[in-house]
Amino acid sequence: MHEKTVVVIGGGFGGLRVAKMLAATPVRVLLIDRRNYHLFQPLLYQVASAGLEPEEIAQPVRAILRRQKNVEFRLAEVSSIDLDRRVVRANGMAIGYDFLVVAAGAETDTFGNASIAEASLGLKSLQDAVAIRNHILGQFERAVLQADTERRRSLLSIVIVGGGPTGVEMAGALSELVRLVLTRDYPGLHPEDIHVTLLEAQDRLLPGLPADLAAAAQAGLERKGVEVRYGAQVERCEPDRVILKTGEILMASTAIWAAGARAVDIVRNLGAPLGSRGRVKVEPDLSLASHPEVYVVGDAAYLEVGGRALPMMAPVAIQMANTAADNIRRKVDGRPSKAFRYRDPGGLATIGRNAAVAYVHGLKFRGFAAWVVWLVVHLIQLIGFRNRLLVLVNWAWDYLFYDRAVRLITSPDDEKRTSSRSA
Numbered sequence: 001m002h003e004k005t006v007v008v009i010g011g012g013f014g015g016l017r018v019a020k021m022l023a024a025t026p027v028r029v030l031l032i033d034r035r036n037y038h039l040f041q042p043l044l045y046q047v048a049s050a051g052l053e054p055e056e057i058a059q060p061v062r063a064i065l066r067r068q069k070n071v072e073f074r075l076a077e078v079s080s081i082d083l084d085r086r087v088v089r090a091n092g093m094a095i096g097y098d099f100l101v102v103a104a105g106a107e108t109d110t111f112g113n114a115s116i117a118e119a120s121l122g123l124k125s126l127q128d129a130v131a132i133r134n135h136i137l138g139q140f141e142r143a144v145l146q147a148d149t150e151r152r153r154s155l156l157s158i159v160i161v162g163g164g165p166t167g168v169e170m171a172g173a174l175s176e177l178v179r180l181v182l183t184r185d186y187p188g189l190h191p192e193d194i195h196v197t198l199l200e201a202q203d204r205l206l207p208g209l210p211a212d213l214a215a216a217a218q219a220g221l222e223r224k225g226v227e228v229r230y231g232a233q234v235e236r237c238e239p240d241r242v243i244l245k246t247g248e249i250l251m252a253s254t255a256i257w258a259a260g261a262r263a264v265d266i267v268r269n270l271g272a273p274l275g276s277r278g279r280v281k282v283e284p285d286l287s288l289a290s291h292p293e294v295y296v297v298g299d300a301a302y303l304e305v306g307g308r309a310l311p312m313m314a315p316v317a318i319q320m321a322n323t324a325a326d327n328i329r330r331k332v333d334g335r336p337s338k339a340f341r342y343r344d345p346g347g348l349a350t351i352g353r354n355a356a357v358a359y360v361h362g363l364k365f366r367g368f369a370a371w372v373v374w375l376v377v378h379l380i381q382l383i384g385f386r387n388r389l390l391v392l393v394n395w396a397w398d399y400l401f402y403d404r405a406v407r408l409i410t411s412p413d414d415e416k417r418t419s420s421r422s423a
């Protein structure tokens with residue numbers, strides 16, 4: 001009997017999980033990704049804030065899957081998907097499939113604002129994270145050479161836009177980097193010239209967590225010297241300033257955009273109905289209504305549960321991948337598909353040393369207890385024993401010596417360049 005081919009686009013949380021879950025199914029799995037590694041995005045901000053090396057949060061896909069006999073990997077960028085012909089086009093190849101799983105994720109969304117795309121830094125890839133690190137360290141070096149006080153303050157000011165988990169964690173980590181580490185590296189600079197501001201358009205942080213935990217996160221950030229501002233909408237970004245819709249100007253030579261994400265191009269151009277953020281509307285079993293052999297999972301998929309769209313989070317991607325793989329297995333066996341059921345594990349956000357908020361299976365944690373939960377959860381989820389060990393050593397070093405391991409400016413020329421943003 002002809003062995004079915006399952007093409008999986010994306011080796012992130014969703015795609016990798018689908019490939020692994022099909023290990024014992026009599027199908028041939030072809031996993032395609034434009035990069036040769038799986039990236040643990042929740043720790044990207046630690047690369048950006050000089051705490052971890054890029055390699056410590058990434059693992060080659062071939063190494064992860066090398067023991068699995070029925071899977072092959074192709075390093076290629078998918079340019080289009082022809083649903084009617086059942087063909088995926090990538091790097092000049094036309095790859096046919098019996099089942100397709102689209103797990104291509106999301107990219108930073110600057111909502112069509114060209115100035116934000118041009119003058120702010122996004123955080124979606126390893127290149128983005130290294131670019132932020134290079135940029136901030138470069139600004140401190142420039143500040144040392146700058147005699148003009150106002151100009152120096154602008155070089156030492158960082159604005160982070162977006163009060164979700166990425167913005168909150170980034171603000172906490174950068175505040176600690178500049179206040180605990182860089183002030184020692186740059187004794188000639190005045191600590192009062194350094195400013196970290198977190199802007200949020202709504203009236204609270206961390207919309208996925210209970211309001212009291214969000215308030216605790218705000219208080220934790222303020223204790224670390226972060227200025228948290230609500231109702232702040234950005235109109236424009238320029239190299240040395242952020243301009244709000246009210247006309248207010250914040251002089252800051254670093255703007256980090258953590259305020260939006262949307263599904264990647266190939267997902268938005270699939271020709272299927274789209275929900276918010278360019279995500280593809282899927283049926284309850286995660287397939288496309290018009291093409292039941294095609295599944296969409298993770299950040300690329302739009303599904304409402306209880307009247308609310310599921311968030312773009314790793315647990316959603318992983319749980320969707322389990323269901324999609326199960327449904328492919330069922331179809332191969334001639335059994336009916338089953339509907340996706342989401343079990344919300346809660347959420348976590350760290351604010352820095354000894355400080356985090358966590359809402360896990362209905363239980364609320366804050367402060368040191370939440371921070372320990374956060375450390376354990378992230379270490380467990382990181383792929384690869386070597387990476388876990390290196391991350392643990394780095395964290396212990398930072399904790400004991402108030403230090404950051406990776407304060408290198410590796411490429412001053414590309415410090416403002418990011419790889420995965422769209423205007």
Ligand SMILES: Cc1cc2nc3c(=O)[nH]c(=O)nc-3n(C[C@H](O)[C@H](O)[C@H](O)COP(=O)(O)OP(=O)(O)OC[C@H]3O[C@@H](n4cnc5c(N)ncnc54)[C@H](O)[C@@H]3O)c2cc1C
Nearest residue numbers: 010012013014034041042078104105298299312313314317
């Ligand atoms: C900075 C940051 C922090 C985050 N923190 C958290 C957190 O703390 N907790 C949490 O639960 N979630 C967090 N998330 C969200 C989480 O990372 C995503 O929800 C999750 O990665 C989605 O999984 P996915 O498989 O859908 O996509 P991804 O993991 O993004 O994987 C998509 C894959 O598709 C590949 N790809 C894309 N386009 C193509 C193409 N055309 N051709 C070939 N390959 C392609 C990409 O290279 C990538 O490997 C964070 C995200 C970011 C950016």
